[in-house]
Amino acid sequence: DGGITQSPKYLFRKEGQNVTLSCEQNLNHDAMYWYRQDPGQGLRLIYYSQIVNDFQKGDIAEGYSVSREKKESFPLTVTSAQKNPTAFYLCASSSIRGRGAEAFFGQGTRLTVV
Amino acid sequence: AQKITQTQPGMFVQEKEAVTLDCTYDTSDPSYGLFWYKQPSSGEMIFLIYQGSYDQQNATEGRYSLNFQKARKSANLVISASQLGDSAMYFCAMREDETGTALIFGKGTTLSVSS
Numbered sequence: 361d362g363g364i365t366q367s368p369k370y371l372f373r374k375e376g377q378n379v380t381l382s383c384e385q386n387l388n389h390d391a392m393y394w395y396r397q398d399p400g401q402g403l404r405l406i407y408y409s410q411i412v413n414d415f416q417k418g419d420i421a422e423g424y425s426v427s428r429e430k431k432e433s434f435p436l437t438v439t440s441a442q443k444n445p446t447a448f449y450l451c452a453s454s455s456i457r458g459r460g461a462e463a464f465f466g467q468g469t470r471l472t473v474v
Numbered sequence: 475a476q477k478i479t480q481t482q483p484g485m486f487v488q489e490k491e492a493v494t495l496d497c498t499y500d501t502s503d504p505s506y507g508l509f510w511y512k513q514p515s516s517g518e519m520i521f522l523i524y525q526g527s528y529d530q531q532n533a534t535e536g537r538y539s540l541n542f543q544k545a546r547k548s549a550n551l552v553i554s555a556s557q558l559g560d561s562a563m564y565f566c567a568m569r570e571d572e573t574g575t576a577l578i579f580g581k582g583t584t585l586s587v588s589s
Contacts, residue, residue: 405577452519452577460507460526
């Protein structure tokens, strides 16, 4: 079945550690996105990519890094520079053709700093 | 400035009643799309309905309809005949076609449906 797979579902990070969240899609979508969601809040854009080997910062990119070496994959690294990383992280993808192209989301990764 | 504003943090409705969730947006882009997503407690994001800025008719998808008032820059979601399973967080989002492909989300409205 086509879809977006995020792993792991739950992740625990010690202070000062970098961690990488995985996101893979088999929908043949050009665009991929990472959003952060805090309790009771909306989704805030961290990074997005419209094509392989290219990506743009979103509203809250500080302390995060991404790569887009393959069309199917868009991993997010939460670095030690991110001071408050505990949140729910959602990966999404969409076609960039057609105004009505909705974004499809993964199941999310819940990151907790311990 | 907020591009998507959802002013109702929480809404309560009885089963079988209709409910309207408010959304206003701000853009100077003449071409844009408006989306509504549902997020149950499991955290997944479920796409509900889409409205394009040039669409003449209000979008409908089953029990969901979008009350699009372009001059007022509002895109309210109407859920008819509410069901217990509709209890969730609802997000309004916008994509500005000329400036990028990323969806911009509002802060959401929590809908609680009671029997």
